[in-house]
Amino acid sequence: MKMEKPEYHIFVCASFRAGGDPKGVCNKKGATDLLPYIENEILDRGLNAQITSTGCMKACDHGPVMVVYPMGHWYGGVESEDTVDEILDALEDGEVVDNLLIA
Amino acid sequence: MKMEKPEYHIFVCASFRAGGDPKGVCNKKGATDLLPYIENEILDRGLNAQITSTGCMKACDHGPVMVVYPMGHWYGGVESEDTVDEILDALEDGEVVDNLLIA
Numbered sequence: 001m002k003m004e005k006p007e008y009h010i011f012v013c014a015s016f017r018a019g020g021d022p023k024g025v026c027n028k029k030g031a032t033d034l035l036p037y038i039e040n041e042i043l044d045r046g047l048n049a050q051i052t053s054t055g056c057m058k059a060c061d062h063g064p065v066m067v068v069y070p071m072g073h074w075y076g077g078v079e080s081e082d083t084v085d086e087i088l089d090a091l092e093d094g095e096v097v098d099n100l101l102i103a
Numbered sequence: 104m105k106m107e108k109p110e111y112h113i114f115v116c117a118s119f120r121a122g123g124d125p126k127g128v129c130n131k132k133g134a135t136d137l138l139p140y141i142e143n144e145i146l147d148r149g150l151n152a153q154i155t156s157t158g159c160m161k162a163c164d165h166g167p168v169m170v171v172y173p174m175g176h177w178y179g180g181v182e183s184e185d186t187v188d189e190i191l192d193a194l195e196d197g198e199v200v201d202n203l204l205i206a
Contacts, residue, residue: 014119016117056155059106
């Protein structure tokens with residue numbers, strides 16, 4: 001039996017190295033600290049979204065980085081709950097936060 | 104200045120836990136062992152694709168798991184170089200490997 005695909009898949013860079021150590025810029029700047037907040041917001045908003053932490057996404061200069069698929073929105077500077085809110089507000093409205101886009 | 108977005112973004116589950124330990128099904132079955140092979144294939148084929156390892160994608164029953172965006176193809180049982188080749192062949196042809204889809 002097939003699984004149900006999430007409507008949105010949000011990837012948050014946690015800078016995992018090959019061996020698993022979370023060491024890079026995104027991690028140091030607190031991207032992973034925001035994971036529980038993002039998960040709660042997804043539930044609160046009733047979004048059909050899955051959140052996945054990742055190894056380095058090679059956008060260290062712009063970290064902490066969050067990428068939203070299937071749209072392919074690459075966001076940088078995701079360092080606060082307010083920024084997460086801004087991104088999720090846009091997502092709900094089918095919009096994009098232009099000034100946070102890095103790609 | 105903005106980065107260039109990859110045309111395809113391939114996520115390979117490495118089962119990273121919150122602390123970074125790679126411990127789950129996908130990792131044990133060798134998903135991460137395939138990363139160098141996938142990277143080489145991307146280069147050999149000249150694909151504009153980025154590969155990113157991830158924390159648990161919650162599809163452990165189907166692991167090792169690989170997800171290809173922006174199409175949103177969720178593949179399971181990605182345990183061999185032959186399977187990777189099959190998936191990348193399909194990608195190049197704008198197709199999907201139906202019998203490996205898990206979502």
